[in-house]
Amino acid sequence: xxxxxxxxxxxxxxxxxxxxxLALTVVLAQSLWHTEGGGEEEERRAAQEQWETVGEGLRxxxxxxxxxxxxxxxxxxxxxxxxxxxxxxEREQLAQQxxxxxxxxxxxxxxxGSPVLSGELEESLQDVDEWxxxxxxxxxxxxxxxxxxxxxxxxxxxxxxEFRNAYLDMEVLARDLQEERTADALQxxxxxxxxxxxxxxxxxxALLMVPSVLHLVRRWVLRPLDLLSQQMLxxxxxxxxxxxGLAGPPELAAVAHSAETMRRRIxxxxxxxxxxxxxxxxxxxxxxxxxxxxxAHELPTVAGWSSAAALRPAEGLLxxxxxxxxxxEDGRYAxxxxxxxxxxxxxxxVAIQLKRLLEAALHLAPEPDLAxxxxxxxxxxxxxxxASCVVAVVDPDSGLVRYANAGHPAPLVxxxxxxxxxxxxxxxxxxPLLSWLHLDVPGAWTTGTASLAPGSMLVVYTDGLxxxxxxxxxxxxxxxxxLAALSRLPELTPQALVDEALEVARRHSGGxxxxxxxxxxxxxxxxxxxxxxPGARPAAAPAAGPGRPTG
Numbered sequence: 001x002x003x004x005x006x007x008x009x010x011x012x013x014x015x016x017x018x019x020x021x022l023a024l025t026v027v028l029a030q031s032l033w034h035t036e037g038g039g040e041e042e043e044r045r046a047a048q049e050q051w052e053t054v055g056e057g058l059r060x061x062x063x064x065x066x067x068x069x070x071x072x073x074x075x076x077x078x079x080x081x082x083x084x085x086x087x088x089x090e091r092e093q094l095a096q097q098x099x100x101x102x103x104x105x106x107x108x109x110x111x112x113g114s115p116v117l118s119g120e121l122e123e124s125l126q127d128v129d130e131w132x133x134x135x136x137x138x139x140x141x142x143x144x145x146x147x148x149x150x151x152x153x154x155x156x157x158x159x160x161x162e163f164r165n166a167y168l169d170m171e172v173l174a175r176d177l178q179e180e181r182t183a184d185a186l187q188x189x190x191x192x193x194x195x196x197x198x199x200x201x202x203x204x205x206a207l208l209m210v211p212s213v214l215h216l217v218r219r220w221v222l223r224p225l226d227l228l229s230q231q232m233l234x235x236x237x238x239x240x241x242x243x244x245g246l247a248g249p250p251e252l253a254a255v256a257h258s259a260e261t262m263r264r265r266i267x268x269x270x271x272x273x274x275x276x277x278x279x280x281x282x283x284x285x286x287x288x289x290x291x292x293x294x295x296a297h298e299l300p301t302v303a304g305w306s307s308a309a310a311l312r313p314a315e316g317l318l319x320x321x322x323x324x325x326x327x328x329e330d331g332r333y334a335x336x337x338x339x340x341x342x343x344x345x346x347x348x349x350v351a352i353q354l355k356r357l358l359e360a361a362l363h364l365a366p367e368p369d370l371a372x373x374x375x376x377x378x379x380x381x382x383x384x385x386x387a388s389c390v391v392a393v394v395d396p397d398s399g400l401v402r403y404a405n406a407g408h409p410a411p412l413v414x415x416x417x418x419x420x421x422x423x424x425x426x427x428x429x430x431x432p433l434l435s436w437l438h439l440d441v442p443g444a445w446t447t448g449t450a451s452l453a454p455g456s457m458l459v460v461y462t463d464g465l466x467x468x469x470x471x472x473x474x475x476x477x478x479x480x481x482x483l484a485a486l487s488r489l490p491e492l493t494p495q496a497l498v499d500e501a502l503e504v505a506r507r508h509s510g511g512x513x514x515x516x517x518x519x520x521x522x523x524x525x526x527x528x529x530x531x532x533x534p535g536a537r538p539a540a541a542p543a544a545g546p547g548r549p550t551g
Contacts, residue, residue, distance in 0.1 A: 009216070009220045009221070009249065013216060017209065020209055044185075050108075050111065050112065051112075051177075051181045051184070054105075054108045054111075054177065055174070055177060055181075057101070057104060057105045057108050058170065058173065058177065059174075060101055061098070061101045061170070062167070062174075064094065064097055064098045065098060065128060065163075065166065065167070065170070066167070067094055068094040068095060069131070069135075069159070069160075071087060071090050071091045072135050072139070072159065073160075074087050075087040075088055075091050075139065075142065076138050076153075076159075077154075084142075088139075091139070102125055102128070105121065106118075106121065106125075109121045116176070116180075117176060117177060120169070120173045120176060121173060123169055124166060124170050127162065127165050127166035127169050128166045130162050130165075130166070131163050131165075131166050134158045134159045135159050137153060138150070138154065138159060220249065221249075224249065224252045225252065228244075228252060228259075231244045231256070231259070232244065235259070241507055241510065243260060243263070243503075243507070244260040244263055264499075264503060271312070296311075296322070296323055296324040297324055297325060297326065297327075299325055300333055302333075302396045304396070304524065305524055305525065306493065306522075306523045307325070307494050307520070307521060307522045307523070308493075308497070308498045308519075308521050309323055309498065309519060309520040309521070310498045310502060310517075310519050311516070311517070311519075312464075312506075312517045312518075313343075313516050314343065314464065314515050314516045314517075320339060320342055320343055320347040320516055321337070321339050321340075321462045321516040321518040322337075322338055322340075322351050322355055323336065323337045323338075323518050323520050324336050324355065324359070325520065325522075326359060326362055328362065328363065328366045328393070330366065331395075331396070332366065332394060332396070333393070333394050333522075334362045334366065334391060334392070334393050335390075335391075335393075335458070335520055336355075336358055336362075336390070337389070337390050337408070337461070338351065338354055338387050338388065338389040338390075338408075339387060339388045339389070339408065339462045339463065339464075339518070340386075340387040341385050341387065342385060343516070347385075350378060350379075350382060350385055350387070353378045354375055354387060354389070354434070357374055357377065357378055358371055358372075358374075358375045358389075358391065360374075361375060362393075366393055367402070367447060368391040368392070368402055368404030368445075368447050369431070369443075369446050369447045371391050371404070372389060372391060372404050372406050372431065372444075373444065373445060375434060376434045376435070376438060376439055376444075377439065379434060379435050379436045380436060380439060382435075382436065386433045386434060387435075388406055388407045388408035388433055388434070388462075388463075389405075389406045389407075389408055389434055390405050390406070390408045390411055390427070390460050391403065391404050392411065392427065392460065394452065394458070394522065399451055399452035399453060399454070399456075399524055400449065401427070401450045401451065401452055402447050402448070403427050403430070403447065403448055403450065404446065404447050405427055405428060405430045405431070405448070406429070406430075406431050406432065406433055406434050406445060407431070407434075408429070408462075409461060409462065409466060410426040410427055411458060411459060411460040411461070412425070412426055412458075412459045412461075413426075413427070413450060413452060413456055413457070413458055413459075414456065414457045414459055414483075414486075414492070414497075415455060415456045415457070416455075416486075419487060421483050421486040421487045421489075422483070423479070424453075424456055425450050425451075427448065427450055428448075430445055430446045430448050432445075452522075452524045453524070454524055454526045454527070455524065455525070456523070456524055457492070457494065457497070457521055457523040457524070458522045458523075459497065459519070459520070460519075460520045460521075461501075461517075461518060461519050461520075462515075462517060464505070464515035464516045464518070465477070465501060465502075465517050465518075465519065466478050466479055466481075466482065467515060468506075468509040468515075469508065469509060470508070470510045471510060477504065477505055477508045477509075481508065482501055482504060482505075485500055485503075485504040486500060493523065494522065494523050495521075497519075497521045498519045498521055501519055505517055
């Protein structure tokens with residue numbers, strides 16, 4: 001059922017009551033007029049008069065046609081010069097009279113509204129026209145005084161043959177007219193019976209309206225309110241993992257949305273409280289400094305693009321994950337997401353070093369593979385530590401993405417078609433994890449290309465999202481679980497994606513994340529063509545699709 005407002009639903013019920021009342025009033029008024037005012041009898045009488053008029057017109061047409069044919073025969077066969085002019089004039093008058101009767105009869109048949117009878121009339125008149133054509137040709141020969149030509153024109157009596165055809169068609173038309181008249185009278189009686197049946201039906205519907213409206217009120221109003229009340233009672237009882245939602249009227253759905261926002265805020269506050277307690281064990285001054293150093297720059301504001309990002313630590317306030325979006329000098333943007341092994345202060349320090357090296361490398365030479373090769377130097381003295389990392393350089397003018405992936409979960413290019421979120425491209429690994437094992441391996445990482453078409457979205461995440469699972473199980477959320485949750489969103493935007501993905505990961509893991517979760521979403525508008533930022537280089541040609549990694 002459509003999510004119509006309560007006001008509209010109440011209006012529908014009131015409108016139904018009004019329509020039923022009006023229909024009942026009209027039916028009863030018509031019944032009173034028919035029974036007391038003699039309206040039904042008057043209608044029948046008018047119909048009978050119309051049928052009589054049409055029948056009389058057809059009989060008159062047949063009489064005129066018979067008389068005209070007889071006068072024509074006398075004219076063409078007359079050998080008396082004194083009678084021929086009179087017969088010719090009489091013939092012309094009868095022909096004119098027949099044509100007038102034909103026009104009048106067409107109008108009378110059209111008033112009956114019967115295509116079948118009108119078609120039969122036209123066939124009969126066409127036969128009359130054929131007789132008229134033959135008779136007129138004979139009259140012309142007669143008037144010319146060509147006796148031999150007249151004998152040829154009268155041979156085999158063609159005018160009599162056409163007259164017989166037309167007259168027989170008129171007889172068939174007269175018979176069908178009588179049958180149609182009888183059927184019309186029968187139809188009138190049946191209509192009266194149906195009219196009386198409608199009266200009974202309207203009265204029955206009116207009697208059924210009260211329980212029907214009570215049922216609609218329960219279904220449209222009371223039942224959604226009961227469902228919302230039950231969900232709120234569960235949340236109030238401590239069940240914070242069950243989402244609050246309602247596919248009912250927009251007014252109630254808005255209340256449910258507000259309750260869901262409150263539930264998520266409570267969960268965030270609880271998570272912050274737990275993180276704060278764990279941060280005390282990590283050493284709060286150091287934690288604060290490391291956290292500030294890993295803080296991302298503000299997300300860019302580019303015409304035709306939108307973005308959102310979030311980082312949720314698994315323990316305390318420090319995470320081995322970090323992300324950043326850097327504005328490069330040539331007008332492009334670098335999206336960087338890294339996941340350093342381990343948790344706590346030491347992992348945070350390695351993450352700071354990796355972040356600083358990557359920032360410097362991208363500003364010096366914005367090539368993803370070169371940036372990873374330089375950043376790998378962080379692990380010279382970190383033989384027991386490693387990191388996965390993605391560097392994606394995005395051109396906002398063309399949507400071209402150049403990326404390098406060091407063993408990180410493949411970033412996704414998503415698109416929403418008909419409410420279903422699907423993966424367009426995966427930016428798979430283009431090299432190994434960042435570690436001391438590949439410090440001096442030339443070309444260990446390569447650069448690949450992909451394209452962000454209008455209406456698509458680039459999502460970079462860490463494995464804490466897809467590997468979310470309840471304690472004691474191996475039932476991971478996976479990319480499919482995330483996509484299924486995103487497909488339930490009314491609109492796929494970067495902020496909605498980040499919020500829903502974090503929520504489904506937390507819900508799937510039972511409320512407590514087992515690993516850091518980081519998300520960066522960058523979307524290209526489906527309708528707006530972004531303008532080049534001031535000082536930007538000329539736009540590169542858009543890639544036709546994901547390409548093979550290139551050095």
